[in-house]
Amino acid sequence: MLELANIQPTDIVMDLGSGDGRLLIAAAKAGAKKSIGYEIQHWLVKQSRELAESEHLSDKIEIYPDSFWHVDVSNTNLVLLYQISYAMKGIEEKLQKELPVGARVVANGFKFPKWKEEKTIGNVRLYIKK
Template sequence: MLIFFLFLIIFLTLLFFINPLFSFIPFVPVRRKVLNKIISALELNDQSILYDLGCGDGRILFAVAKTNPSISCVGIEIGPFPFLLAKIKNIFWGSKKVRILYGNFFKLDTSPATHIFLYLFPEALDELLPKFEKELKTGSRVVSCDFEFSKKKPSKIIEIESLGWQKNKRLYVYDF
């Protein structure tokens, strides 16, 4: 049994360090204190379908599913470590309304989404913008944490005061 746990620790450590090889976007989890602000900015309703592109450990999806179990949540992650973490969390604490997918979100059809959450670098946002303009239905909402599209003006900017060592955060809200 000790050998199993030793191999498990080694495997997870390797996944953590190998993760950056799969994506140019690092796994940076959103602080739990910011979750409610993000959920509020999304303005979800019972018919919402939330996509989290680069969902990391799935904390946004699980927080939404906990506050409103009728909302369908889809997360996609390309990094093996955060993907496995999200899958494990979904098995033990998740909801039937939360799906975690492994893959490249640039290849994902986003047309079913009514709401999308992003915590991505500006380069990734700018690459996604034409895709969103083509695929998203009128009335869809996109909330981006800390970074904005360079070629689209946000409908609203929400300032979140500093949380300890972290600088102020901004949520950029876009209505398509």
């Protein structure tokens, strides 16, 4: 996923459904300015925070115990997704409304119904908000 993301030092990365935080850690290590995750499973939030602390990346990573459906994503320029197929339409609509033009979205596994892929590697797709 990070190969397609092409992380830059100015990137504010958001992982919607951040799980155990491994993508947040990888994005921070790749040089992102900030990595922000949202995860509804509290035990995964705790695990992610502990991992960020153990990697000495707590200053670059924020993890919140919340559903991304309630979050404003307008302050990010790179979104990472590893979601389930039936959620993709709703996520696409949310991102279309809230993301700034030019923001990148890297989705693993499933496609957006309307957005055109800019690049694909295996099941990972890069989209750019128009």
